[in-house]
Amino acid sequence: MDSKILQDKINEVGRFVASELKPEGFWEGQLSSSALGVAVAVAALHFDDAKRNSKEIQKGILWLRKNINPDGSYGDTPESPGNVSTSLLVYAALNLYSAKEKSVKETQRKIAVYLNSLKIDVNSPQVAEFILAHYQKDYTFSVPILAMCGLCNVPGEDAFNHIPQLPFELSLLPRRFYRLLNLSVVSYAIPALVAVGIVIFKKKKSNLFWRIIRKFSIQKAMKILHKMLPESGGFLEAIPLTAFVALSLINSGFAETEVVKKGIQFLKRTQREDGGWPIDVDLSTWVTSLSVKAYRENLNGFLTTDQQDKIADHFKLIQNIRVHSFNGTGPGGWGWTNFSGSVPDGDDTPGVILALLKLQPKEMVKNEVLAGAKWLKELRNNDGGFPTFSRGWGKLPFDQSCSDLTGHCLLAVSLVLETYRDEMESKDVRILEDIFTRALSYLEKEQSENGSWLPLWFGNQMNDGHLNPVYGTAKVVTYLKDAATHQWHSEKIKQKLEMMIQKGNDFLISLQNKDGSWGGDKNIPGTIEETSLAISAIISEGNKEICESGLFWLEKYIQRNGFKSAPIGLYFASLWYDEKMYPVTAYLEALNRVSAIN
Numbered sequence: 001m002d003s004k005i006l007q008d009k010i011n012e013v014g015r016f017v018a019s020e021l022k023p024e025g026f027w028e029g030q031l032s033s034s035a036l037g038v039a040v041a042v043a044a045l046h047f048d049d050a051k052r053n054s055k056e057i058q059k060g061i062l063w064l065r066k067n068i069n070p071d072g073s074y075g076d077t078p079e080s081p082g083n084v085s086t087s088l089l090v091y092a093a094l095n096l097y098s099a100k101e102k103s104v105k106e107t108q109r110k111i112a113v114y115l116n117s118l119k120i121d122v123n124s125p126q127v128a129e130f131i132l133a134h135y136q137k138d139y140t141f142s143v144p145i146l147a148m149c150g151l152c153n154v155p156g157e158d159a160f161n162h163i164p165q166l167p168f169e170l171s172l173l174p175r176r177f178y179r180l181l182n183l184s185v186v187s188y189a190i191p192a193l194v195a196v197g198i199v200i201f202k203k204k205k206s207n208l209f210w211r212i213i214r215k216f217s218i219q220k221a222m223k224i225l226h227k228m229l230p231e232s233g234g235f236l237e238a239i240p241l242t243a244f245v246a247l248s249l250i251n252s253g254f255a256e257t258e259v260v261k262k263g264i265q266f267l268k269r270t271q272r273e274d275g276g277w278p279i280d281v282d283l284s285t286w287v288t289s290l291s292v293k294a295y296r297e298n299l300n301g302f303l304t305t306d307q308q309d310k311i312a313d314h315f316k317l318i319q320n321i322r323v324h325s326f327n328g329t330g331p332g333g334w335g336w337t338n339f340s341g342s343v344p345d346g347d348d349t350p351g352v353i354l355a356l357l358k359l360q361p362k363e364m365v366k367n368e369v370l371a372g373a374k375w376l377k378e379l380r381n382n383d384g385g386f387p388t389f390s391r392g393w394g395k396l397p398f399d400q401s402c403s404d405l406t407g408h409c410l411l412a413v414s415l416v417l418e419t420y421r422d423e424m425e426s427k428d429v430r431i432l433e434d435i436f437t438r439a440l441s442y443l444e445k446e447q448s449e450n451g452s453w454l455p456l457w458f459g460n461q462m463n464d465g466h467l468n469p470v471y472g473t474a475k476v477v478t479y480l481k482d483a484a485t486h487q488w489h490s491e492k493i494k495q496k497l498e499m500m501i502q503k504g505n506d507f508l509i510s511l512q513n514k515d516g517s518w519g520g521d522k523n524i525p526g527t528i529e530e531t532s533l534a535i536s537a538i539i540s541e542g543n544k545e546i547c548e549s550g551l552f553w554l555e556k557y558i559q560r561n562g563f564k565s566a567p568i569g570l571y572f573a574s575l576w577y578d579e580k581m582y583p584v585t586a587y588l589e590a591l592n593r594v595s596a597i598n
Helices: 003-019 035-049 054-066 084-095 102-117 126-135 139-151 168-172 175-181 187-203 208-228 239-250 258-270 284-294 296-301 305-318 348-359 362-379 403-423 426-446 469-484 491-510 528-538 541-561 581-597
Strands: 569-571 575-577
Touching: 003 296, 003 581, 035 054, 035 084, 035 139, 035 239, 035 258, 054 084, 054 102, 084 102, 084 126, 084 139, 126 139, 139 187, 139 239, 168 187, 168 208, 187 208, 187 239, 208 258, 239 258, 284 296, 284 305, 284 348, 284 581, 296 581, 305 348, 305 362, 348 362, 348 403, 362 403, 362 426, 403 426, 403 469, 426 491, 469 491, 469 528, 491 528, 491 541, 528 541, 528 581, 541 581
Parallel strands: none
Antiparallel strands: 569 575
């Protein structure tokens, strides 16, 4: 691409990103609306007080009626193909109103036809059989889905007989024992473990021994829920999780508790004007760090010093400064949003560290950055990799070490050493060097023979198994390339980095589509996000022509569709979402990286 045209594109996109910055010093972004979120929220509001909440309920039902797929299904986003879990939850929510409203009954009939086409009879135990088989040993989503269906009388009065009992009594044990219990839910789903576990206990027959144990565990488990409740009322600021908790507790006789009352207010407050709900309030911390990093070395050309200071001050303000009540991690980390339900995690924390070191002189951010690095040290798993929320929690995928987070943490730690090495005590230097070395070994072990890495929190709906090796490989390669520019590395580390980068680079080149784009894998239709990330990863003097074809595809696609976001994000265990800022920040970063080579 001609240098002037490239610079014009950078100016255009850079100004657009800057225009989205809020006066308070962060980007808010916008998550896609979610049929699953709407269905569970509608049910929670119905069980709370159908009359008092009728306005919100009817708006939610209207949104569902307007957003049904032609085949009668619902996907996780309006852009997603249908799936059984979301369709079933919508069917259940509508079951509360189908007897009274003809239009609701008709929508429900269409969903039943879709489910029947997959040989699922909504009036039989096939409902539970399918959901449990789909999610297998992970009960994080399957059991709450079936519990809500049961409460909505789907498939019928004996629905709870087919639902596994969640062992909510285990939440009473000290947190340090959780990782030894091999719980059937992931670390961030403890509120669901407790609330859904209680309602199943109340609705399902069990033997005398467990009835005694669980009966005496309820009040203590409720105290744990109250302790975890954020000021906003939204557990993890998540609509589905908060709604599952509220509807379960209401049907267990706890409608008057603070957890329910605050949760219902959270749901009413977060409903959108069109009646929809997103899966989470926002990912403001994440999209803010993405936006800052996307500018690369051109930050001063688009954001004033005052704006940069405001962003940095915002990051400093929302850094966790105490032991977190949700997952027990120490101070120093950052979560994905500035709202109180956010929990420090292993992707936002390195993202903020990297952003802070771009925004202000190193002396002004030293305390926050070093506290963040210390927090990462405590998060690291024994395998050298990094999980999301809790160290060594369990065997379910979303609690294990993963490549994309580990690569991000590796880069952040490397930059901390590059920036502060001469000012740190030798003991602390050795600790961070060990984190880097073991993270690199983890990534070396996790790199497939073909050169790829798989991400945890991102996928591709059109790929078999919904995997996204393009996203994972592009992110890890980019992190490693940036780390390779640091001067503190030994020759041995430099050689290892170079070898891993080259393998990942070759893999990405092999997956480019004939039209110049990249999708989630070979022959998957391209998206702005995946194409931009791939270009950022492979751009070099030798790959300029390959990247040019990618940029050409991007230009044509954006002219036709604008910055259309793709549902590549995964939330909770397998809930798809798209985010307004993902395509534009990925594209801006790609443009800036290409410009640096020109």
